Amino acid sequence: MNYSKEDCIKDTKEHIGQVREFMLMFAHKLIQRALVHDDSKLENPEVDIFTEYTPKLKHSTYGSDEYKTFLKEMQVALKHHYANNSHHPEHYDNGIRGMDLADIVEMICDWKAATMRHTDGDIRKSIELNKDRFSYSDDLRDIFINTVKMFDQGE
Template identity: 70%
Template sequence: MNEYTRENCIRDTKEHIAQVREFMMEFTKELTERALFHDKSKLESPELEVFTEYTPKLKGSTYGSDEYKLYLEKMGVALKHHYANNSHHPEHYPRGIADMNLFDVVEMFCDWHAATRRHDDGNLIKSIRFNMERFKYSHDLKRIFENTVAKLYKYTILFGKTDGVEGGFYANSVEELHMKIDAEKDLTDFEKQDIKYGFFREFKDTDYVTKNICWDNCFDVYWIVQ
């Protein structure tokens, strides 16, 4: 057996890098194609007429609420047609998310992100946690989604309370972060103040920090600054 030299290692590593680069470019090509044709079926019948009526109604509702679910039910045939023609929806597949591929999942995440901009109280963290129950995906996948949110924004806060209330905030500026915290209906004023001032005073000058905090076993916060 010939000696495996430094030059051999460099050659093999460069070959591996080239292969990974090729596969990633193929991946991005597929995502680009999906980006260009995302939700194209909404621009034609039978979807266009129904989405024209219900888009403003959905915008004014809270994602996952009874009102939201009622609107989806009333969208009936159009929504069924949309799911059948768009594989980034778990409803497209017999086994939901379990049948999806990575391309579907990435497009689905981007779809959720954009959809939060269309709701008056849209929140991607809450959508991720609500959809975990709705689509029965794992805690690991939920954390992957949340970690992705943290990669997209400078500040990300995840919270959970022993009464079962969960949520989070994400923003690229302190001002925006404070506005979102102030608007949160599931936190007391005391909890909001502690998140806004207590933790931020401690971490505001840190380039990156991840920290778990628990107060009296009743309020857990996962704080990320990038």
């Protein structure tokens, strides 16, 4: 078979087009998710409970005993929230291992935004604490750390 430079260019352009199509599909999915992120917090049972606890959480340290107590007290809202929002590991029976990449992207964006609501929030510290909380690998932790560098560029 004779494979010419023109054949190579044609095949490469086809490959580039396919990659673009898949990336745009993924970007579209992320945009759709961004538009409905946490909408369940705007309705009960979530809105009433979050109205009470958001100010308390703001002044607590993520992962502290006080923070964990608040989470226990918020279980009705959190169970509803996790059931309706797949960007939380608690949504899945097998936790973070049940998530897809769109869930992961939304989750890391959510974590960053959540740290901005805490007086002493720190995304890198949260990533480290969540490694134990959600039992993810050092590799995934490193990917998260590498990813949040893009948030630093926007600040």
